[in-house]
Amino acid sequence: MPDLxxxxxxxxxxxxxxxxxxxxxxxxxxxxxxxxxxxxxAAASELFPFVDRGPAGREASAALSLQEVGPVIGVExxxxxxxxxxxxxxxxxxxxxxxxxxxPPAPVVAPPPTGETISxxxxxxxxxxxxxxxxxxxxxGPLGGHYDPPPAARYVTVCADRCARLPxxxxxxxxxxxxxxxxxxxxxAAWAAVSDADxxxxxxxxxxxxxxx
Numbered sequence: 165m166p167d168l169x170x171x172x173x174x175x176x177x178x179x180x181x182x183x184x185x186x187x188x189x190x191x192x193x194x195x196x197x198x199x200x201x202x203x204x205x206a207a208a209s210e211l212f213p214f215v216d217r218g219p220a221g222r223e224a225s226a227a228l229s230l231q232e233v234g235p236v237i238g239v240e241x242x243x244x245x246x247x248x249x250x251x252x253x254x255x256x257x258x259x260x261x262x263x264x265x266x267x268p269p270a271p272v273v274a275p276p277p278t279g280e281t282i283s284x285x286x287x288x289x290x291x292x293x294x295x296x297x298x299x300x301x302x303x304x305g306p307l308g309g310h311y312d313p314p315p316a317a318r319y320v321t322v323c324a325d326r327c328a329r330l331p332x333x334x335x336x337x338x339x340x341x342x343x344x345x346x347x348x349x350x351x352x353a354a355w356a357a358v359s360d361a362d363x364x365x366x367x368x369x370x371x372x373x374x375x376x377x
Contacts, residue, residue: 282307284347286322286371288355288363292334299353302334307347307375309335321374322348328357329377347373 292300294313301322303309308318309332316331330350338346348371352363359369 280375281372282347282375283370283372284345285368286324286348286350287338287346287368288350288352289336291351295333295351297353298333298351299328299330299357300333300351301330301354302336302338302349303332303373304338304340304347305335306340307373308332311335319377320348321377322350322354322358323372323374324358324369325360326358328354330354330357347371 289302291297292302292311298314300316301320303320311334312318312332314331314333316333318332319329320332321327321329333351334349336346336349338349340346346368350358355361355363355369358371361369
């Protein structure tokens, strides 16, 4: 029993000591704020409304920061001066002698034919050995046609659209003595020399052969 009383007494003393420490602190926290302190706190809240750390306070702080930022500086445009256009240089007058192109050679005109002539039809053939692509004529045997390597010993003048003096380089049968008789056989170059007809479509043309050359 004495132990129980002793314990109760100790607990009572301890409780009293704790209450003695807590009660003054509670009383101090419940003490009303002085008017001057309230005025200072109100002024501070008006000057810094963004003291609130909540969403409203953050928005107010951001708005104030944007107001303090000056106007945005635009991108500076660097104007590069255009390069001067070079002037057009006028061509200089030349006082030298200007070379004029040589005139085309005059067409060779066959001399007036002499001697015996014969008119009839002429055809064309490819070539004569030794003469290549030269303008030559082959005559029937009765008109003096025979093979003659270059240089030719005889010339005749053949006239169609125009006249040309051609070497007699060969001979041809030329259907002589028939109703289909020819009086001359012309190489391609000889055909072009006397006629404008296209030998691919026209294989026979009328001609006059001046046998005297």
